[in-house]
Amino acid sequence: MSERKTILQVKDLQTTFFTDSGEIPAVDHIDFHVKEGEILGIVGESGCGKSVTSLSIMGLIPQPPGKIVGGEIVFQENDLLKMTERQMRQIRGNDIAMIFQEPMTSLNPLFTIGNQMLEAILIHEKGWSKKKAKERAIEMLQLVGLPRAEEMLQDYPHQLSGGMRQRVMIAMALVCDPKVLIADEPTTALDVTIQAQILKLMRELNTRLNTAVLLITHDLGVVAETCERVIVMYAGQIIEESPAKQIFDDPQHPYTKGLIQSIPDMRFKKDRLYSIPGSVPKPGSIKQGCRFAARCEFAFDRCIKEDPELYETSDAHQTRCFLYDKEGAEMDDNKTLIESR
Amino acid sequence: MLSYIGKRLLQLIPVLLGMTFIVFMIIRAIPGNPAQIILGQQATKEAVEALTVKLGLDNPWYIQYFNYLGGILKGDLGESMKTRLPVADEIWPYLAATFELALFAIIIAVIVGINAGIISAWFQNSWFDYTAMILALIGVSMPIFWLGLMGQWMFALELDWLPVTGRDEVRTPVNSITNLYVLDTIMQGRFDQLGVVFKHLILPGLALATIPMAIIARMTRSSMLEVMRSDYIRTARAKGQKMFWVVYKHALKNAIIPVLTIIGLQMGMLLGGAILTETIFAWPGVGRYIYDAIGARDYPVIQSGILIVAFFFVMINLLVDLLYSLIDPRIKYD
Numbered sequence: 001m002s003e004r005k006t007i008l009q010v011k012d013l014q015t016t017f018f019t020d021s022g023e024i025p026a027v028d029h030i031d032f033h034v035k036e037g038e039i040l041g042i043v044g045e046s047g048c049g050k051s052v053t054s055l056s057i058m059g060l061i062p063q064p065p066g067k068i069v070g071g072e073i074v075f076q077e078n079d080l081l082k083m084t085e086r087q088m089r090q091i092r093g094n095d096i097a098m099i100f101q102e103p104m105t106s107l108n109p110l111f112t113i114g115n116q117m118l119e120a121i122l123i124h125e126k127g128w129s130k131k132k133a134k135e136r137a138i139e140m141l142q143l144v145g146l147p148r149a150e151e152m153l154q155d156y157p158h159q160l161s162g163g164m165r166q167r168v169m170i171a172m173a174l175v176c177d178p179k180v181l182i183a184d185e186p187t188t189a190l191d192v193t194i195q196a197q198i199l200k201l202m203r204e205l206n207t208r209l210n211t212a213v214l215l216i217t218h219d220l221g222v223v224a225e226t227c228e229r230v231i232v233m234y235a236g237q238i239i240e241e242s243p244a245k246q247i248f249d250d251p252q253h254p255y256t257k258g259l260i261q262s263i264p265d266m267r268f269k270k271d272r273l274y275s276i277p278g279s280v281p282k283p284g285s286i287k288q289g290c291r292f293a294a295r296c297e298f299a300f301d302r303c304i305k306e307d308p309e310l311y312e313t314s315d316a317h318q319t320r321c322f323l324y325d326k327e328g329a330e331m332d333d334n335k336t337l338i339e340s341r
Numbered sequence: 342m343l344s345y346i347g348k349r350l351l352q353l354i355p356v357l358l359g360m361t362f363i364v365f366m367i368i369r370a371i372p373g374n375p376a377q378i379i380l381g382q383q384a385t386k387e388a389v390e391a392l393t394v395k396l397g398l399d400n401p402w403y404i405q406y407f408n409y410l411g412g413i414l415k416g417d418l419g420e421s422m423k424t425r426l427p428v429a430d431e432i433w434p435y436l437a438a439t440f441e442l443a444l445f446a447i448i449i450a451v452i453v454g455i456n457a458g459i460i461s462a463w464f465q466n467s468w469f470d471y472t473a474m475i476l477a478l479i480g481v482s483m484p485i486f487w488l489g490l491m492g493q494w495m496f497a498l499e500l501d502w503l504p505v506t507g508r509d510e511v512r513t514p515v516n517s518i519t520n521l522y523v524l525d526t527i528m529q530g531r532f533d534q535l536g537v538v539f540k541h542l543i544l545p546g547l548a549l550a551t552i553p554m555a556i557i558a559r560m561t562r563s564s565m566l567e568v569m570r571s572d573y574i575r576t577a578r579a580k581g582q583k584m585f586w587v588v589y590k591h592a593l594k595n596a597i598i599p600v601l602t603i604i605g606l607q608m609g610m611l612l613g614g615a616i617l618t619e620t621i622f623a624w625p626g627v628g629r630y631i632y633d634a635i636g637a638r639d640y641p642v643i644q645s646g647i648l649i650v651a652f653f654f655v656m657i658n659l660l661v662d663l664l665y666s667l668i669d670p671r672i673k674y675d
């Protein structure tokens with residue numbers, strides 16, 4: 001699966017919010033790419049910049065106060081950030097579609113499912129008749145596993161359950177055959193059984209339609225089940241990138257380790273679940289050094305003085321931690337320390 | 342739905358009953374004997390007493406009240422003490438005049454107010470937003486009589502574009518059928534006169550529209566600002582929808598309900614007749630009709646006039662409540 005074309009590339013993206021209490025760099029120089037048909041996970045705690053990243057790609061950052069201050073977002077060889085609003089509208093929903101965290105509020109309560117589905121189709125398929133669009137809507141609703149699709153077109157969102165609404169959202173997002181689907185916490189608001197169904201559905205659709213998926217979540221469990229590759233974000237930066245399997249077998253950044261340790265495991269009964277001490281710093285509050293240093297049990301002098309880069313540790317695995325800086329002097333001692341745990 | 346309307350109409354009975362009682366008591370608390378006012382200061386004591394008896398004003402208040410109520414239940418609104426004509430017949434032309442003006446004013450207020458509010462919210466903190474909201478603030482705090490007088494001075498006297506007062510030209514009066522002059526002229530195919538009628542509507546209409554327009558604009562803006570932050574607005578934009586439709590389809594329908602409430606209340610108030618505006622523009626409306634009746638202590642006219650106005654006020658608000666359920670499928674009245 002290695003030689004698939006890159007479809008979306010984010011280069012050195014910086015999105016800053018200009019608020020009364022100062023500039024907040026919510027997304028701070030991040031680089032990543034999504035390949036055709038791939039499922040890439042972005043993981044991180046709330047406030048780490050995951051959602052801002054996805055909204056930046058869609059060009060939907062509320063402006064003001066937000067602004068993309070630097071970088072490139074290359075989609076099929078075009079920089080989205082250089083596009084006009086009119087050009088972006090052609091991309092949104094058509095080439096890059098998005099589903100959101102809150103299925104309860106993401107559909108307009110005052111319009112029928114049919115109205116909203118048809119809208120999504122007819123915005124981009126100008127020549128289509130209403131009948132054709134309706135057939136397409138029904139087809140998509142059936143594809144996402146909604147059995148009485150035709151009647152459902154007459155329903156209002158409040159008549160559906162959360163899981164059904166999220167299925168409708170997915171159907172609506174995929175209705176124009178997008179190349180990339182951005183799913184921002186698509187299962188967070190759903191209960192566990194429905195969560196599993198929705199994830200399964202997304203995996204199926206990914207294989208069937210070959211839509212690349214950018215799955216944003218705070219839940220490593222979701223990543224394990226769904227993604228091929230994963231990016232871990234912390235305080236607006238990417239701190240680790242690796243194939244999904246590797247991140248569980250060999251987590252490198254102390255933050256990632258902490259995240260994995262804090263997943264409850266039924267096999268080992270522990271008295272208390274591990275949690276990373278402290279909380280996520282406000283973006284922009286740490287001006288110098290590693291953002292995680294204050295919460296990191298392996299932090300040493302250099303961590304506070306210098307900004308770590310992403311160090312390549314193995315094929316396709318990168319970590320933003322001095323412990324993996326092969327040129328760094330202290331590495332060996334600490335590496336042993338970290339491995340001895 | 343029908344049972345809800347039925348219930349609401351039943352609720353109307355105690356409301357209007359209570360209202361008749363309050364109005365009845367209040368007007369009798371105003372000093373002055375109607376018989377004396379009708380006959381004038383020079384009338385003899387005997388004549389005044391005779392008229393008092395004739396008008397039934399010598400009865401105790403509760404007898405008078407129940408006589409009045411009994412009349413209403415039979416559909417009789419009583420007759421004017423001054424003109425001896427049935428109030429129901431007499432009030433209609435005034436009511437129609439007020440209705441026409443109020444409708445004209447509220448249409449202007451709704452069209453301008455809602456759009457100003459939408460655009461202000463859409464381009465929040467832009468120069469348009471600031472200008473519109475400052476104008477709206479001036480609008481709500483503007484004395485209407487002053488605005489009316491300035492309008493007359495500017496557009497009638499100086500520029501001579503519009504007539505100063507009245508509903509039509511004195512020399513070529515509208516041949517009235519329904520007393521709604523716009524309707525009358527259209528029904529008679531007199532489109533030259535329709536223009537004249539509209540010209541007469543503009544100044545009082547604008548004066549009357551100012552406050553509702555300002556309130557509607559501010560209400561729409563704040564309601565829209567809240568809705569524009571909703572998730573479904575983001576969804577609509579993520580579909581690639583044009584901002585215009587995001588605003589006018591997805592946001593407006595969600596934002597309109599509180600605005601409708603305001604529109605209903607304002608329309609109800611305008612139907613009560615705007616005494617100042619009607620006076621300045623010599624508009625023969627229901628506000629002035631009742632006001633004159635108060636001066637003459639014409640009890641039946643005051644009582645029934647206010648009753649009719651209150652009835653329309655309640656009906657408009659019922660209509661607004663029913664509109665909610667048309668707009669929002671989650672609102673069910675059963």
